Amino acid sequence: xxxxxxxxxxxxxxxxxxxxxxxxxxxxxxxxxxxxxxxxxxxxxxxxxxxxxxxxxxxxxxxxxxxxxxxxxxxxxxxxxxxxxxxxxxxxxxxxxxxx
Numbered sequence: 001x002x003x004x005x006x007x008x009x010x011x012x013x014x015x016x017x018x019x020x021x022x023x024x025x026x027x028x029x030x031x032x033x034x035x036x037x038x039x040x041x042x043x044x045x046x047x048x049x050x051x052x053x054x055x056x057x058x059x060x061x062x063x064x065x066x067x068x069x070x071x072x073x074x075x076x077x078x079x080x081x082x083x084x085x086x087x088x089x090x091x092x093x094x095x096x097x098x099x100x
Contacts, residue, residue: 002032021080027071 006018017024 002028004029004032017076021076024076025072026074026076026079027068029076030071 003018004024005015007013007015
């Protein structure tokens with residue numbers, strides 16, 4: 001729904017990126033996976049103490065903002081470059097052979 005993936009039906013079908021990897025920010029991917037409500041983890045936990053309310057909750061909010069900022073700077077292409085730099089390669093699809 002977020003336009004991150006496109007699909008093709010049929011024997012050679014499957015999923016592929018909906019746009020160029022260099023144009024797809026990791027923050028978009030995380031937002032799409034979490035959904036419009038931000039996922040269950042994003043729900044504010046009940047505050048049980050003054051310490052939690054004054055210190056712990058603001059800390060989590062600060063850390064989440066830093067994480068989102070970092071994800072905004074990275075793209076899917078960045079991850080692909082990191083994988084290639086570590087010697088990982090995309091798997092080659094098996095050749096399909098149908099005999100009737």
